[in-house]
Amino acid sequence: MIRALKRYGQNFLQDRNVLAFMIEHSGACENDCVLEIGPGHGILTRALLDASVKCVHCVELDERFRDELSLSDDRLHVHWGDAVTFDYDSLVPFPNKIIANIPYNITTPLIWKLIQYAEHGLTYHMYMLQKEAAIRLTAPPDTKARYPLGVTVEAIGRASILKNVSRECFRPIPNVDSVIAEIVIERNFEIACDSLWSEMLHRGFAHRRKTLQNNLKDFMSVPNEYAKMRAEDLTCDEWLKIYRELKKGRNVLTTL
Numbered sequence: 001m002i003r004a005l006k007r008y009g010q011n012f013l014q015d016r017n018v019l020a021f022m023i024e025h026s027g028a029c030e031n032d033c034v035l036e037i038g039p040g041h042g043i044l045t046r047a048l049l050d051a052s053v054k055c056v057h058c059v060e061l062d063e064r065f066r067d068e069l070s071l072s073d074d075r076l077h078v079h080w081g082d083a084v085t086f087d088y089d090s091l092v093p094f095p096n097k098i099i100a101n102i103p104y105n106i107t108t109p110l111i112w113k114l115i116q117y118a119e120h121g122l123t124y125h126m127y128m129l130q131k132e133a134a135i136r137l138t139a140p141p142d143t144k145a146r147y148p149l150g151v152t153v154e155a156i157g158r159a160s161i162l163k164n165v166s167r168e169c170f171r172p173i174p175n176v177d178s179v180i181a182e183i184v185i186e187r188n189f190e191i192a193c194d195s196l197w198s199e200m201l202h203r204g205f206a207h208r209r210k211t212l213q214n215n216l217k218d219f220m221s222v223p224n225e226y227a228k229m230r231a232e233d234l235t236c237d238e239w240l241k242i243y244r245e246l247k248k249g250r251n252v253l254t255t256l
Helices: 016-026 043-050 104-120 131-137 148-156 189-193 195-204 236-255
Strands: 033-037 055-060 076-080 097-101 124-130 157-165 178-185
Touching (some): 016 043, 016 178, 043 055, 104 131, 104 148, 131 148, 131 178, 148 236
Parallel strands (some): 033 055
């Protein structure tokens, strides 16, 4: 048995009941091309193939798993590399779903990257996540857990926590609680790719105790009704309003 490496954030899912839940709830079927991140021993990979999906793309960094992922199935495409820097544009056919037990240490940068492919058709995401990360991802306004990625997911679709998963379902047993979470992207596909949106949010949340007026003073003029508010207090619609004002101002400047 290949042992888990801490530097890769590896905790291997073992519970087949959890796998069955993921396959059933995601609706994985013969019409789907699925992306899996960090397949490891391939237990989820095999479950996806058993669900008769059209194809499975796996991105794995740890080449110790070459033999275990060398399955005699033409629908399986294994790609070796870092999931955060991988060129997903190279995938053919392009996936429409991601179903993955991802390394918890790359959760935020990985999801930021993958939601940018909504315009390519990757609009359904199911992840095994650290519970704390999922709470942040789904945090509503006026809560301390609210952060830029959660606001972005709300702006482009919806996120929800589907199921708590016992620590005993993994080997080695992790020191954190896990959940299965779902992201469905339905609108505003372009926002996730817009560096202006990302910079606005990251600047806005940079110093959480400060007002938006202070955090964004060197970046943009904040509408008066939001100037004295903190980033975590704004609704998604309010962030979208500020963003559209920002875009309008930048477009005016580029035409002068």
